[in-house]
Each structure stands twice: as C-alpha cells, then as structure tokens.
Amino acid sequence: MIIDAHVAVDMQRYPVERVMELLAAAKIDSAVIFADARARDIDRHNAYVLEAARLHGLYPFYYLGGNPFSDTRPDELLVPDNLADYAGIRWHRWVAEAIDREGRLDRDELEWGVSLMESAEFGALVSAAAVYNLPMIVEESLAITLEMVLRFPTLDFIVPHLGLQSGGQANVLQALWDQPSVYFDTSLAQLDEATLSRVGSDRILFGSGFPEGDPETEVNKIDSLPLSEDVKEGIYGDNLQSLLSDSAAA
Numbered sequence: 001m002i003i004d005a006h007v008a009v010d011m012q013r014y015p016v017e018r019v020m021e022l023l024a025a026a027k028i029d030s031a032v033i034f035a036d037a038r039a040r041d042i043d044r045h046n047a048y049v050l051e052a053a054r055l056h057g058l059y060p061f062y063y064l065g066g067n068p069f070s071d072t073r074p075d076e077l078l079v080p081d082n083l084a085d086y087a088g089i090r091w092h093r094w095v096a097e098a099i100d101r102e103g104r105l106d107r108d109e110l111e112w113g114v115s116l117m118e119s120a121e122f123g124a125l126v127s128a129a130a131v132y133n134l135p136m137i138v139e140e141s142l143a144i145t146l147e148m149v150l151r152f153p154t155l156d157f158i159v160p161h162l163g164l165q166s167g168g169q170a171n172v173l174q175a176l177w178d179q180p181s182v183y184f185d186t187s188l189a190q191l192d193e194a195t196l197s198r199v200g201s202d203r204i205l206f207g208s209g210f211p212e213g214d215p216e217t218e219v220n221k222i223d224s225l226p227l228s229e230d231v232k233e234g235i236y237g238d239n240l241q242s243l244l245s246d247s248a249a250a
Contacts (some may be wrong), residue, residue, distance in 0.1 A: 001029045001030070001236070001237045001238075001241075002026075002028045002029050002030075002206065002219065002236045002237055003029060003030045003031060003032070003033065003059075003206070003236070003237040003240050003241065004028050004031035004206065004207055004208050004210070004211050004215060004218075005022060005029070005031075005032050005036075005138070005158065005187075005205040005206060005207040005240050006032060006160055006161075006185045006187040006207030006208060006210070006213075007019060007023075007031040007032060007033045007037035007207075007208060007210045008033070008034060008035065008037070008210060008211060009034070009035065009036060009045075009048070009049060009052065010035070010036040010038070010039045010045065011039070011045065011048055012040075013036070013038075013042075013211075014036060014145070014210070015029055015068075015214075016033070016048075016052035016055075016058075016212050019031070019033070020056055021213050022106060022210065022214075022216075023215055025102040025215070025216060026182065026208075026215035026218075026219050027219070028208075028215055028218040028219065029044070030057055030058055030059065030237075030238070031058050031059065032058070032060075032061055032087070032088065032207075032240070033049055033052060033053060033058050033059065033060060033061065034046060034049055034061040034062070034063045034065040034090035034137070034157055034218050035049055035061070035090070036049075036211070037065070037066075037092055037093070039130040040073075041065055041075075043235060045063065046080070046216070047242045048065055048088065049061070049062075049063070050082075050085055053087075059087040059088070059149040059244060060085070060086050060087055060089060061086060061088040061090040061137060062083060062086040062089050062090065063090045063092065064077070064087070064089060064090065064091050064092070064094065064125070065090070065092035065093050065094040066092070066093045066094050067137075073093075075119070076246045077094070077116070077119070077121040077122060077125065078121070079121075079124050079125050079128050080209055082127065083128050083132060083134070084132045085132075086134065087134070087244055088134045088135045088136065088137065088158075088244070089125075089129060089134050089135070089136045089137070090137045091136050091137065091139070091140070092136045092137075092139045093139060093140065094116070094140070094146060095109060095112060095116060095140055095141070095144045096109060096141040096152060097109070099165045100137065100140070100141040100142055100165065100166055100167045100168075101164070101165060101167075101168050102130060102167070102171075103141075103143075103167035103168050103171035105143050105170070106141065106143070107146070109143070110141075110143045110144065110147065111140060113140070113147060113148075114147060115143040117147065117148065117151055124145075126152055126155065129155055130154060130155060130160060135155070135156040135157065135158055135183070135244070136155060136156070136158070136245055137157075137158045137159075137160055137185075138157050138158070138159060138166075139159075139160050139161075139165060139166055140166060141166065141167060141249055142163075142166060142167025142168070142171055142172060142175065143167075145157075145159065145166050145167065145172070145176075146175050146176065149176060149179055149182055153179075153181055155181060156181050156183065156243060157181060157182050157183065158182075158183045158184070158205065158214065158243075159176065159182060159184050159185075160184075160185050160187060160209070161185065161186075161187050161188045161189045161207075161209065162184045162185070162189035162190075162191065162195065163176070163184065163189075164188060164189045164246050165188075169189055169190075173198065173199065176240055177198050177199050180238075182203065183203045183204070183205055183239070183243060184199065184203060184204055184205065184207070185204075185205045185207030185209075186204060186205065186207055186210030186211050186218065186221070186222065186235070187207035187208055187212075187218060188209040188212060188213050188218075190221075191204065191221070191222070191225065192225075193225075193226070194229075195211055196231075201227075201231045201234055201235060201239075202234060202239055203239070204234075204235050204239065205235065205239055205240050205243075206218070206219075206222055206235050206236045206237070222235060222236065
C-alpha cells in the first residue's frame with residue numbers, strides 16, 4: 001500500500017477530485033492532505049480538507065501557519081474545537097518569512113519564535129497535539145525547527161522534503177538525524193543510501209509534494225533505489241501508518 005505523506009489541496013486550483021485522479025494514475029492508495037499555502041481563506045480550506053478526507057479515505061492535517069509567498073499569517077494562534085477530527089497538524093511558515101535553503105541563523109527570527117513557543121497559545125496547541133497523538137509536519141527555518149524539536153521531545157515531527165526547504169537537506173539531516181521523534185518525507189528531495197543508513201529507513205516517509213511535485217515521478221524515484229521490498233514498503237506506507245496509528249486517521 002502506498003500512502004503519499006505530502007499533498008496540498010485547494011478548492012479552486014487543486015481540488016481533491018483532481019488529486020485523486022493523479023494519485024490513482026501513480027498507483028498511490030491514499031494520502032495525507034492539507035490546505036495549500038496559497039489558498040484563500042485557510043479556515044474554509046481546513047473544513048474542506050476534513051470533508052474531502054472523509055469522502056475519499058484520506059488523512060486530513062490541520063493547517064496552521066502563514067503564506068511564505070506573501071509573508072502573511074493569522075493574528076492569533078488558535079486551537080480549533082475539532083482538532084481531534086484531524087490526523088495531524090501542518091505547521092507551515094508561521095515564524096520564518098521565507099523558505100530556508102541554507103540554514104543561516106536569523107537571531108531576531110529565532111527570538112520571536114522562542115517567544116511564540118513559550119506563549120500560552122502555543123502551549124495549548126502542544127498539549128492538544130499530545131492528547132490526540134497528532135504528529136506535526138513542521139516547515140520552518142532550521143533554527144526554528146531545531147528549537148521546536150528540542151523543546152517538545154514527546155511530540156512526533158515530520159520534516160518535509162528531507163529538510164530541503166527547512167535549512168537545506170545536508171544541514172537538517174546533520175542536526176536532526178539522531179532525534180527519534182523526527183521523521184522525514186521524500187518529496188522534492190533526493191533520497192540515497194547514505195541518508196537511509198544514517199537516519200534509518202523507519203523514519204523515512206514517501207511524499208510527492210503535490211502540486212510542486214508529480215506523484216508518478218516521485219514514486220519512480222523510490223522504485224529506482226536498490227532497496228529491499230520490505231524497506232520500500234516501510235517508506236511507501238507502513239512507517240506512516242505506524243506513526244498515525246493512534247491518531248484520528250481516516
């Protein structure tokens with residue numbers, strides 16, 4: 001069974017019906033879905049994600065964060081009353097102003113991020129995630145990602161793109177490879193045997209990164225690796241199913 005760990009949807013541009021067609025063409029059975037960063041009215045899209053997941057047997061993640069393309073974010077960090085209905089949380093660029101490909105430290109950004117993590121609002125989010133066993137897909141700068149992981153070791157985190165847009169793949173793997181609560185999805189990134197050996201295949205999750213990534217191309221990328229079928233099955237879906245086994249999965 002293949003489960004895509006990284007799919008963004010948008011009611012106007014990337015509706016779930018189109019997504020399902022592309023997944024089926026790539027022989028992908030299910031997916032984690034969340035609102036696209038550019039989507040208008042994120043609250044409405046979070047509701048759309050939940051309903052789409054129910055209709056199609058997908059895993060809905062609640063989107064919390066900003067739009068790195070317009071540098072906007074909500075005024076408040078609020079935990080929704082129905083968070084338990086989701087399978088996880090998609091935390092995206094609430095702190096960082098842009099995509100981090102190099103891992104350079106912005107001290108003002110880190111200071112602001114730390115103050116957010118120490119706030120009552122963030123504490124409520126972390127508590128809810130712990131109560132409902134919800135993993136968090138975290139896409140921020142390297143410094144913010146590392147701070148979040150180290151501050152909340154009981155939570156499970158997924159770093160998308162093998163860290164490619166969270167500080168650079170090599171930098172992120174060097175900083176987080178030995179953190180057992182951190183998983184990595186393969187979308188838009190290059191997975192090789194050295195990475196698998198260092199991180200361990202049980203913390204690697206297949207992802208297409210749609211719409212930036214093409215599901216069929218991303219599947220072929222994993223298929224081409226000289227790996228045992230057991231390892232591929234883990235990457236393709238078993239690892240994610242294990243991670244989500246205690247959450248509100250579809």
